[in-house]
Amino acid sequence: MKAFIAENIKGRRYAELAKLMSARFGITFTAGQMHAYAQNHSLSNEMPTGPIAGERPLLFPEPILTFIRENAKGKTNAELWKLVNATFGTDYTEKQVKQVKQRNHISSGLDGRFKPGTTPPNKGKKGYCAPGCEKSWFQKGHEPNNHLPVGSEVMRTDGYLQVKIAEPNIWKLKHILVWEKANGPVPKGSVVLFLDGNHENTSLENLMLITRAELARLNQRNLIRDDADLTKSGVLVARLISEIG
Structure with missing residues (x-):
């Protein structure tokens, strides 16, 4: 197949070469496949580019493309689309005009931002609601199905228990509540x-107040263990290291 393409590519359009390949090998080939193969293997059919008689014409002929280039500045895609159709009597879609601009690197110069002094269209409005949607x-007073009463406990995604302490949606970590109930607010x-x-063990005996600097020492030296006595010893070590420092 490779040898056949190399021998027959010159002087033939890719569509013609695809038909020739399909007839020769009994496999359906497309012009796109022939074109891609030629590019990947540095082959050329040595044919001029552009449409030829009997082939489908360009979607955007050069006069229209030139018009788009000259009139794109300062216009949205919708404005340019309407102008092109009105000028040439065509029936392009807004999407087609947008795509041809992208393919040919044509910019409108618009960035979508409000210019100084521009009045936003929703100024003075609190939002639009279609008639009848209020039904x-x-x-007022509606309670959603997933509503939880004050005192409810929920496990957060990070593994900490939290407790609902007030409506409508005020929560606090349970271990902080337990410690503060016995000792007062956690110092800054x-x-x-x-x-x-164990983050689920929120008993007061399992909780200990430390500084953030001490916590950093504990984490740096892996002194937090699954045994309370070992962790207490780790806290003493952390404090000693801080004092030495």
Whole structure:
């Protein structure tokens, strides 16, 4: 097949070569396949480019393409599309005009931003609602099906338990609530540590207040273990390292 293409490509259009290949080998080839093969193997049919008699003409002839280049500045795709059809009596779609601009690197110069002094079309409006849509609105006092009452506990995606403490949707981490109930607010720059590393064990005995600097030392030296006593010892080591520093 490769030898056949090399011998017959010169002087033939890719569509003609595809038909020749299909007849010779009993396999359906397309002009696109022949073109791609020729490009990949540095072969040339040595034929002039552009449409020939009997072939499908260009979708955008040069006069129309030139018109698009000259009139694209400052116009949206919709404006340019309408202008082209009105000028040449064509029936292009807006998408076709947009695509030919992209293929030929034609820019309108518009960036979609509001210019200084421009009045937005929705100024003074709170939004548009189609007539009759208010029938499907939630009524005042409506309670969604997934509503959870105050006191509900939920496991977050990071593995921490949180508790709903107020409506409509106020939540707080459970281990913080437990520690603060016994000791007051967590001081700034401090965190509450799980001594056994289990985020579901929120008993007060498993919680310890440490500074963020101490937490950094614990993480750096892998001193947080699944045993509460070992972690307490790790905290003492972290504090000693900080004092030495």
